[in-house]
Amino acid sequence: MTTEKPPRLELKHASKSFGRVRALGDGSLQLRAGEVHALLGENGAGKSTLVKLLAGVYQPDTGELLVDGVARTFANPAEARDAGLAVIYQEPTLFADLSIAENIYMGRQPRDRLGRIR
Ligand SMILES: Nc1ncnc2c1ncn2[C@@H]1O[C@H](COP(=O)(O)OP(=O)(O)OP(=O)(O)O)[C@@H](O)[C@H]1O
Ligand SMILES: [Mg+2]
Structure with a gap:
């Protein structure tokens, strides 16, 4: 029996294709609290695709x-963000015609009771 906690985040054997392009074949990753990882690979290896998953x-x-x-x-990204x-x-x-504050809070603008952006 093990009492070890599961990883905070784990990807198991993930694959992703776009049409006939196989962007990621078999991506697995475990992240535990306090760890720092580097994801290395040549151009087109599938790093960005893995992160986007x-x-x-x-x-x-x-x-x-x-x-x-x-x-x-x-x-969607909002659901992932809600999970931390x-x-x-x-x-x-960046949105050049918006303020720095508006850029920083894009998608999570502070709202009032009626849902209007404060
Ligand atoms: N939306 C997409 N539609 C079609 N092909 C895609 C798409 N996204 C990625 N690919 C292809 O999938 C493969 C993996 O791409 P990805 O961007 O994940 O690689 P990467 O490791 O991040 O590369 P880089 O080091 O250049 O950032 C590449 O061959 C890429 O051209
Ligand atoms: Mg990339």
């Missing part, structure tokens, strides 16, 4: 995603 941008064709040992599916998964992208999209 964790972030809810894509859904895996096969395989499983577990958070604290519980299988999860994220329909945040991604800082290398090339973030």
Whole structure:
């Protein structure tokens, strides 16, 4: 019997294809609290695709995603974020005509009782 906690985040044998392009073949990853990992691979190896599966941008064709040992599916990045998964992208999209504060809070703007952006 084991009392060891499950990883905080685990990807098991995930694959993802776009049409005939197999972006990720068999991606597995375990992350435990306090760990720092580097994901290395040549251009086109599938690193960004793997991260996007964790972030809810894509859904895996096969395989499983577990958070604290519980299988999860994220329909979109907001659901992944609500589960505590945040991604800082290398090339973030900025809205040049919005303020810095508006850019920072994009998608999670503080709202009043009526749902209007404060
Ligand atoms: N939306 C997509 N549609 C079609 N093919 C895609 C798509 N996204 C990724 N691919 C292809 O899947 C493979 C993996 O791409 P991915 O961007 O995950 O690699 P990467 O390891 O992040 O590469 P890089 O080091 O260049 O950032 C590549 O061959 C890429 O061209
Ligand atoms: Mg990439």
